[in-house]
Amino acid sequence: MDDTFNQLSTEVKELNAVVVFFMPNPAHDRVTMGGVPSGTDISIYNAHGQRMPQVLSAGMMDVSTWPNGVYHLRARTGSMVSTARLVVDH
Numbered sequence: 001m002d003d004t005f006n007q008l009s010t011e012v013k014e015l016n017a018v019v020v021f022f023m024p025n026p027a028h029d030r031v032t033m034g035g036v037p038s039g040t041d042i043s044i045y046n047a048h049g050q051r052m053p054q055v056l057s058a059g060m061m062d063v064s065t066w067p068n069g070v071y072h073l074r075a076r077t078g079s080m081v082s083t084a085r086l087v088v089d090h
Contacts, residue, residue, distance in 0.1 A: 019035045019082060020033065020034070020035045020036055020073060020075045020082050020083075020084040021033070021034050021035050021084060022034075022073075022084065022086045025085075025086055025087060026086075026087035026088065026089040027063050027086060027087070027088050027089070028064075028088075028089065028090055029062065029063065029064040029090070030060055030061065030062055030063065030064070031060070031061050031063055031086065032059055032060055032061075033056065033059055033060075033061055033073075034059065036059075036075060037077055039077065040075050040076065040077045041075070041076045041077075042054065042056070042073065042074070042075050043073070043074045044071050044072070044073045044074075044086070045071065045072050045073075045074070046066075046067075046069060046071055047069055047070055047071075052066065052071060063086075063088050064090075066088050067088070068088055068089050068090055069087075069088060070085060070086070070087055071085070071086045071087075071088060072084075072085055072086075073085070073086060
């Protein structure tokens, strides 16, 4: 009888997740983004899937010209991908 299915794996893989957050959320004019390691590729999309222009300066981002709505951030560091949600409400 083949014991292939009777073997138990005890391998443990460590995951290093990137946890990105915005403050304040909802945002009015400026937002601080935290938890973003250097070298992270950041993309922010509106509800229509359009990529939003972003200028990050000292961890702050100006959203004063963005329409009210929900925006989705995707942060990629190496093979790890993290997502976050930002609400803009002027």
